[in-house]
Amino acid sequence: MEIKQLYTNCLSEAAYFVASDGEAAVIDPLRDVDTYLQMAEERGVKIKYIFETHFHADFVSGHIDLAQKTGAPIVYGPDTKAGFTVHVAKDGEEFTIGKAKIKAIHTPGHTLESTCYLLTNEEGKEECIFTGDTLFVGDVGRPDLFSGNLSKEELAGMMYETLQNKIKPLNDNIVVYPAHGPGSSCGKALGPETFSTIGTQKATNYALQEMTKEEFIKTVTTGLSAPPVYFPINARINKEGYDSLDNVYATAVTPLSVAAFKESAKDAIILDTRPSTVFTTGFVPGSISIGLDGRFAEWAGTMLPFDQPLVLVTEAGKEKESITRLARVGIDNVRGYLEGGYEAWADAGEQIDMIIDIEADELAMDMPHDANLEVVDVRKTSEFETAHVRGARSLPLDSMTDPLNIALVDDEHNLYVHCAGGYRSVIAASILKRHGYHNLRNVLGGFGKIKNEKKIPLVLAEGAKA
Numbered sequence: 001m002e003i004k005q006l007y008t009n010c011l012s013e014a015a016y017f018v019a020s021d022g023e024a025a026v027i028d029p030l031r032d033v034d035t036y037l038q039m040a041e042e043r044g045v046k047i048k049y050i051f052e053t054h055f056h057a058d059f060v061s062g063h064i065d066l067a068q069k070t071g072a073p074i075v076y077g078p079d080t081k082a083g084f085t086v087h088v089a090k091d092g093e094e095f096t097i098g099k100a101k102i103k104a105i106h107t108p109g110h111t112l113e114s115t116c117y118l119l120t121n122e123e124g125k126e127e128c129i130f131t132g133d134t135l136f137v138g139d140v141g142r143p144d145l146f147s148g149n150l151s152k153e154e155l156a157g158m159m160y161e162t163l164q165n166k167i168k169p170l171n172d173n174i175v176v177y178p179a180h181g182p183g184s185s186c187g188k189a190l191g192p193e194t195f196s197t198i199g200t201q202k203a204t205n206y207a208l209q210e211m212t213k214e215e216f217i218k219t220v221t222t223g224l225s226a227p228p229v230y231f232p233i234n235a236r237i238n239k240e241g242y243d244s245l246d247n248v249y250a251t252a253v254t255p256l257s258v259a260a261f262k263e264s265a266k267d268a269i270i271l272d273t274r275p276s277t278v279f280t281t282g283f284v285p286g287s288i289s290i291g292l293d294g295r296f297a298e299w300a301g302t303m304l305p306f307d308q309p310l311v312l313v314t315e316a317g318k319e320k321e322s323i324t325r326l327a328r329v330g331i332d333n334v335r336g337y338l339e340g341g342y343e344a345w346a347d348a349g350e351q352i353d354m355i356i357d358i359e360a361d362e363l364a365m366d367m368p369h370d371a372n373l374e375v376v377d378v379r380k381t382s383e384f385e386t387a388h389v390r391g392a393r394s395l396p397l398d399s400m401t402d403p404l405n406i407a408l409v410d411d412e413h414n415l416y417v418h419c420a421g422g423y424r425s426v427i428a429a430s431i432l433k434r435h436g437y438h439n440l441r442n443v444l445g446g447f448g449k450i451k452n453e454k455k456i457p458l459v460l461a462e463g464a465k466a
Helices: 034-043 063-070 152-167 198-204 213-221 231-240 245-252 258-267 296-303 319-327 341-347 360-369 381-386 397-401 423-434 446-450
Strands: 002-008 013-020 023-027 046-051 074-076 094-097 100-106 115-120 126-132 175-178 269-272 310-313 334-338 356-358 373-377 387-389 414-418 440-443 458-460
Touching: 002 034, 013 034, 013 094, 013 100, 013 175, 023 034, 023 094, 034 046, 034 063, 046 063, 046 094, 063 074, 152 213, 175 198, 245 319, 245 334, 258 310, 258 334, 258 341, 296 319, 296 397, 296 423, 310 319, 310 341, 319 334, 334 341, 356 360, 360 373, 360 414, 360 440, 360 446, 373 387, 381 387, 387 446, 397 423, 414 423, 414 446, 423 440, 440 446
Parallel strands: 023 046, 046 074, 126 175, 269 310, 310 334, 356 440, 373 414, 414 440
Antiparallel strands: 002 013, 013 023, 094 100, 100 115, 115 126, 387 458
């Protein structure tokens, strides 16, 4: 028997491939399903089932495309209502995969249909459980993402019963395979590992410690940050269905000459997926930078509108990857990409733009001598409150989808933009450029470098260290 975790860092997402005696199952697949098909072919096994732990909010699952390509049924847990054909499992229902068995365990709390899948191996031993967003390493799924008419408190109450009656009674040596790892917005504070054991989680996970139901509800509903704006869109797509990724490729993987690109861009957004450090040295005017080198899909889903077409500027050979990673969060309306990339644009003599990069020590030198200097901090509010440059403006990147927030920034000031490490600040600077701000500097290394400059005054929260 084989159990394979397939982890995607930019989404903090884990899919799973289980194979036994000529048959296989896939749990929580990504939308680009070729990896699973290739794994099945290489192992000479048939994909028999596609298990979904719940309607995901942070990515578009590959359940529909994989079912169409394999004929395997899509299995969801109790209380599932979908816009396509699914097998709605009963609580406790078992499915045979070769000589192994998978049992559906209904675990409402994160969502109503949330279900974990307990795997019994070929020797009849309960080996692992695929917990979806019910149980993470060090955390549990937040109860405020896709709850229908229920409040987060009502779902948190369901989660308490789930953990007490379904999770904690499991054997300590059972391996926990969650749907997400560190960095995911589906929980409050996921641990650094992508798998654990039931015993370890009983000992270390705050949500599995002894407390009353009322205490639990307060604990899991307190301190929840606002989820990314694209989450309800992706949850709806996963529930209602979507177009085949092959159809998306048919339109999106289209090379556009410089002339065709200019024409298409008149009513489209130009998205540049090159690394942020490359983008600043030269780009097509009006482009938004979201580099493949960071949490690309998450920021694309957050910053880009779903109702407007895109044209792409990419590194050579990264065209299809850019399109695939956009599709993972449901952004399908791509008209094509600039053939020859940015170099073709520049070689054609077209107008270009750039963003000046500076080191943190240059900011330290400029601050005492420039009365019009303004530091713009695009980190999360919680990051800003922990520590920030004295006098800095807090403009969280995800708030910049609202032009009214951008309008608060004075375009007469010399703006020094930074985040934590340098990725988000380039996205922010590109958006400011689109809105007509040109007195910009991007601080390389972000706050990570700024805090080491002794001449830059900082404001620290009580007990915080820079």
